Amino acid sequence: MDTRSTQLLKGTLDMCLLATLAQRPCYGYELVQQLARQGLDLVSEGSIYPLLSRLQHLGYIEGYLVASRDGPPRKYYRLRPAGAKQLEQWQAEWERFAQAVERILKGARSDAQS
Amino acid sequence: MHRADQQTQQQISDLVEACAGYWELRGIVRESSHEMQLELEQHLQQAVSDGKSLEAVLGPHPAAFAESWAREMRPHVWRGSTVAFHGLVYALSVVGTTALLSQLLAHSPAFTFTLFAAYLLVGSGLLALLLQLGGFLAPRISTGAGREVLLLAGIVLAVLVLRLAGLTVNWSMTLLSWSWPVTMVLLLLAAVLFSLDCWRTFTREHTSPASTNRSVLRAVTTFVASVGVFDMMMFVGSVAVVDFCRLALRLM
Numbered sequence A: 001m002d003t004r005s006t007q008l009l010k011g012t013l014d015m016c017l018l019a020t021l022a023q024r025p026c027y028g029y030e031l032v033q034q035l036a037r038q039g040l041d042l043v044s045e046g047s048i049y050p051l052l053s054r055l056q057h058l059g060y061i062e063g064y065l066v067a068s069r070d071g072p073p074r075k076y077y078r079l080r081p082a083g084a085k086q087l088e089q090w091q092a093e094w095e096r097f098a099q100a101v102e103r104i105l106k107g108a109r110s111d112a113q114s
Numbered sequence B: 001m002h003r004a005d006q007q008t009q010q011q012i013s014d015l016v017e018a019c020a021g022y023w024e025l026r027g028i029v030r031e032s033s034h035e036m037q038l039e040l041e042q043h044l045q046q047a048v049s050d051g052k053s054l055e056a057v058l059g060p061h062p063a064a065f066a067e068s069w070a071r072e073m074r075p076h077v078w079r080g081s082t083v084a085f086h087g088l089v090y091a092l093s094v095v096g097t098t099a100l101l102s103q104l105l106a107h108s109p110a111f112t113f114t115l116f117a118a119y120l121l122v123g124s125g126l127l128a129l130l131l132q133l134g135g136f137l138a139p140r141i142s143t144g145a146g147r148e149v150l151l152l153a154g155i156v157l158a159v160l161v162l163r164l165a166g167l168t169v170n171w172s173m174t175l176l177s178w179s180w181p182v183t184m185v186l187l188l189l190a191a192v193l194f195s196l197d198c199w200r201t202f203t204r205e206h207t208s209p210a211s212t213n214r215s216v217l218r219a220v221t222t223f224v225a226s227v228g229v230f231d232m233m234m235f236v237g238s239v240a241v242v243d244f245c246r247l248a249l250r251l252m
Helices: A003-023 A026-039 A043-056 A081-113 B006-025 B028-051 B054-056 B062-072 B080-108 B115-137 B144-164 B180-204 B211-251
Strands: A060-066 A074-079 B109-112 B174-179
Touching: A003 A026, A003 A043, A003 A060, A003 A074, A003 A081, A026 A043, A026 A074, A026 B028, A043 A060, A043 B028, A043 B054, A043 B062, A074 A081, A074 B028, A074 B211, B006 B028, B006 B054, B006 B062, B006 B080, B006 B115, B006 B144, B028 B054, B054 B062, B062 B115, B080 B109, B080 B115, B080 B180, B080 B211, B109 B115, B115 B144, B115 B174, B115 B211, B180 B211
Parallel strands: none
Antiparallel strands: A060 A074, B109 B174
16 A cells, blocks of 8 residues: 555544444454455554554543453453544544545546647 | 564554553553553554554654653552562562472571572563563564563673672672561461562553453462562572573673
């Protein structure tokens, strides 16, 4: 993944994690797989863990252990109401930002054509 | 999906151990650190099973990953204070018991703390720490033996550089000398600080009283055994290693 994509992802990864958890509770590796399925490949997968801890401290998500038949318990994360509210706000911000960038790019393209 | 071979399993466990050691250095509560280790180990296992490399999970610098996660855990104490405190308790216990044993065995009124004993004490602590944190090199140097050789080479190189710079050391030089009452004060201080450390550790972990009792018993047994082993090492070291070092230095 090139540097620009990495930087873009860095700025939006917390929002993407909240959006993924809004669908259903997941554990760390599952989150990475979900993101990859949507086309977001992380440079280092482990980078989600510091972010998950931050989101947990902010009260947006919560972690809980689920007993496993194969081995030790697995830690899952789920969205909390504060997280759902924050996700709505971030989504609205992102849409405004993306629309503004889109308008600028369209303007640049039409200038180039004329 | 394929199963990780034995060497990769060892790399994973060394990496997780290194992260755990680093998180302890950063003062992260044991309960949280244990959860983090578990999460990381499971992720690494699954990633390797899916054919990914360790770097794909931890990036090129595993230590930077451990630090970034530690920062988000908001540890309560300043960096390194936990390990420094453990080191102080351990050093006090080893020095106190060594002094007690030598005063009892030699019927000597005073105990002499030499430069060699100080070197052995500080050197062992640093070596143990470096060996654990050496796990961060696991993605690049896959075997533990390889990392130990690298560490040993670094130490030998440092000694050679110091020798070439003209540094000479009198290993039997007396740093401190004290009598019975000071030995007793040291042992008492070590016991108080160890109890304080246990109390601080186990009150931060919200576990059941039975589980806490078991953990305390395990911690005390491990501590007493390791101090005993170190005392023996000091005795053997003071006889055999001093002679070996003298010979090695003469040869160099």
